[in-house]
Amino acid sequence: MDNAVETKNLTKYYDKLLAVDHINFETKKGEVFGFLGPNGAGKTTTIRMLTGISKPTEGTATVMGYDIQRQPIQAKEQMGIVPDVSNIYSELSAWDNLVFTGKLYDLPKELRDTKAEELLKMFGLYERRREKVQGFSRGMKRRICIAMALMNRSSIVFLDEPTSGLDVQSVLIIRETIRKLNQEGLTIFITTHNLEEASQMCDRVAIINRGKIAAIDTPEKLKRTIQGLQSVEVAFASTPVNALNDLKEFPDIREVVKEGDKFRLFTDDPSSVLASVWNYSQSNNLNLITVNTLGPSLEDVFVNLTGIRPTTEESKRSDKNK
Amino acid sequence: MIKNNVEDKVTISGSHSSRFMREIRVAWAIATKDMLTYYTKPAALMFGILFPFTLFLSFSIGRDIPLAQQIPMLIAQTLFFASSSIGPVVIPMERANQTFDRFLTAPVTLLSVLMGKTLAGIIYGVGISIIPVIVGVSFFGSQIVNVGALIACFALSSLAFSALGIMFASIPGQTPGQVMMPLNFVRIPLLFISGIFTPIGDLPTWMQVVSLLSPLTHTVELARYGLGTGGFFGPIINIAVLGGYAAVFVFMSVRFHILNQRKE
Ligand SMILES: Nc1ncnc2c1ncn2[C@@H]1O[C@H](COP(=O)(O)OP(=O)(O)O)[C@@H](O)[C@H]1O
Numbered sequence: 001m002d003n004a005v006e007t008k009n010l011t012k013y014y015d016k017l018l019a020v021d022h023i024n025f026e027t028k029k030g031e032v033f034g035f036l037g038p039n040g041a042g043k044t045t046t047i048r049m050l051t052g053i054s055k056p057t058e059g060t061a062t063v064m065g066y067d068i069q070r071q072p073i074q075a076k077e078q079m080g081i082v083p084d085v086s087n088i089y090s091e092l093s094a095w096d097n098l099v100f101t102g103k104l105y106d107l108p109k110e111l112r113d114t115k116a117e118e119l120l121k122m123f124g125l126y127e128r129r130r131e132k133v134q135g136f137s138r139g140m141k142r143r144i145c146i147a148m149a150l151m152n153r154s155s156i157v158f159l160d161e162p163t164s165g166l167d168v169q170s171v172l173i174i175r176e177t178i179r180k181l182n183q184e185g186l187t188i189f190i191t192t193h194n195l196e197e198a199s200q201m202c203d204r205v206a207i208i209n210r211g212k213i214a215a216i217d218t219p220e221k222l223k224r225t226i227q228g229l230q231s232v233e234v235a236f237a238s239t240p241v242n243a244l245n246d247l248k249e250f251p252d253i254r255e256v257v258k259e260g261d262k263f264r265l266f267t268d269d270p271s272s273v274l275a276s277v278w279n280y281s282q283s284n285n286l287n288l289i290t291v292n293t294l295g296p297s298l299e300d301v302f303v304n305l306t307g308i309r310p311t312t313e314e315s316k317r318s319d320k321n322k
Numbered sequence: 323m324i325k326n327n328v329e330d331k332v333t334i335s336g337s338h339s340s341r342f343m344r345e346i347r348v349a350w351a352i353a354t355k356d357m358l359t360y361y362t363k364p365a366a367l368m369f370g371i372l373f374p375f376t377l378f379l380s381f382s383i384g385r386d387i388p389l390a391q392q393i394p395m396l397i398a399q400t401l402f403f404a405s406s407s408i409g410p411v412v413i414p415m416e417r418a419n420q421t422f423d424r425f426l427t428a429p430v431t432l433l434s435v436l437m438g439k440t441l442a443g444i445i446y447g448v449g450i451s452i453i454p455v456i457v458g459v460s461f462f463g464s465q466i467v468n469v470g471a472l473i474a475c476f477a478l479s480s481l482a483f484s485a486l487g488i489m490f491a492s493i494p495g496q497t498p499g500q501v502m503m504p505l506n507f508v509r510i511p512l513l514f515i516s517g518i519f520t521p522i523g524d525l526p527t528w529m530q531v532v533s534l535l536s537p538l539t540h541t542v543e544l545a546r547y548g549l550g551t552g553g554f555f556g557p558i559i560n561i562a563v564l565g566g567y568a569a570v571f572v573f574m575s576v577r578f579h580i581l582n583q584r585k586e
């Protein structure tokens with residue numbers, strides 16, 4: 001048994017809506033496994049089925065070798081869970097949140113206390129253990145929630161978008177902690193819509209879209225699957241109005257995408273595109289301020305497989321301005 | 323490291339006694355947390371305490387029944403409302419902040435989780451309904467003539483009504499009001515068919531049959547046996563019907579919460 005998680009045709013319907021569509025995958029013991037997909041892809045639904053909150057419509061799943069439907073108690077003993085919302089008891093103090101979690105796992109008192117102390121120190125919240133968590137910042141609540149998931153000394157931790165919407169400091173602490181726990185042998189199952197996070201953190205990534213898994217592999221191999229896809233990034237000091245259309249007319253261009261004040265020109269032949277860019281800037285009297293050639297990123301793989309271009313903070317802002 | 327974890331776990335559960343005791347301890351932990359956190363929430367105070375006492379006062383003032391005889395009615399109403407109001411406060415609020423999921427992912431059975439929640443309602447109902455007993459005995463000359471009947475009354479009624487509240491709390495609302503409303507559609511009519519305001523002996527036969535089916539009837543009657551005034555159906559029937567309802571409500575609450583996990 002080398003698999004921490006195994007699913008067979010795992011499926012969830014919400015009435016007519018097919019949220020998770022017969023997915024099959026394995027997570028190996030000791031790895032950081034990423035579930036990468038856009039909003040509404042079915043990531044949370046999958047985690048909720050794997051952790052026994054929601055019953056699958058069809059299919060089976062095992063966690064640490066235990067069938068989540070037939071041996072739910074053994075399976076649940078093995079897991080720590082950080083859901084997409086920080087579900088902590090706002091009426092209780094940081095300390096009591098951890099201790100109560102320990103009670104749910106029936107840890108003896110001494111162990112509860114030592115664990116709670118150790119985890120609060122690890123997450124930099126020990127000084128504030130007596131305060132009700134109600135007044136904590138979002139990032140602090142997230143840290144408490146992760147600490148709660150570690151109370152029961154599980155062998156796998158499920159984290160549903162653990163860093164989404166947090167301040168930079170919390171994001172760094174959380175990523176560092178996850179790495180450390182993984183080095184100590186804990187299997188990590190993490191969902192994210194953040195491509196950079198997936199390629200930084202994960203040993204293997206499953207790309208999920210509309211309830212289906214589009215690909216599973218290491219971030220590097222996923223990038224290599226579309227090796228042909230290279231691109232040239234250019235920016236002009238002042239961008240001509242119809243630049244986008246002009247660039248699309250270049251030979252050997254597959255696609256042009258505007259990214260903020262830059263253009264990304266996808267091509268199989270970067271040198272031909274570089275030449276065209278140079279000629280274009282000369283004949284139009286444009287100052288080139290950036291020229292880069294880029295290999296495929298995990299984002300490119302993602303776009304290639306799902307047809308969805310993930311919204312970056314920048315494009316969100318420009319959408320609002322429209 | 324993983325190996326160590328597993329070995330540790332075996333020794334923990336091994337030295338820390340049996341599976342059954344563990345379920346009990348977790349249920350108790352859930353009950354005590356609910357008690358500390360939710361007993362003083364406005365909806366619990368309002369529907370669990372204010373409501374039965376106000377109802378009692380508004381129906382008993384100006385009637386020429388001796389107070390000692392009215393004490394069993396008050397006991398029945400507080401047991402009924404207080405016990406059944408905790409589930410509808412706790413569960414929707416826990417659903418709203420998603421802490422209810424923590425119980426679904428804890429390594430215990432759903433029955434133990436719901437029994438922990440039920441216990442919080444039982445203790446609330448019993449704690450509040452003991453007040454009229456004490457007041458009745460101390461100030462209005464009530465006498466406890468049948469301790470057994472009174473204990474059966476408290477134990478079975480608080481269990482049945484608390485489980486009723488937990489059962490209704492399977493309605494997928496996120497505020498207590500969303501559960502209290504439909505629950506009141508059941509609770510308030512029951513008040514009028516349970517021999518609280520009119521003695522069952524004075525009712526037409528078909529109404530007597532209806533009141534036999536109401537669990538609250540048997541709470542009132544057992545309270546009356548306990549405090550020395552007689553009932554209509556007799557304590558054996560009272561205990562059997564209340565016990566039956568308690569079992570049905572516990573069973574149904576587990577079923578309904580499982581159904582929710584299918585929909586979730
Ligand atoms: N409780 C629910 N009832 C009905 N539809 C739901 C429910 N939860 C999620 N969905 C739907 O299922 C799909 C997958 O959602 P989700 O698993 O939350 O996606 P993700 O976590 O990847 O953003 C979405 O279309 C979402 O609207």
Ligand SMILES: [Mg+2]
Pocket residue numbers: 040043044045084160
């Ligand atoms: Mg999600």
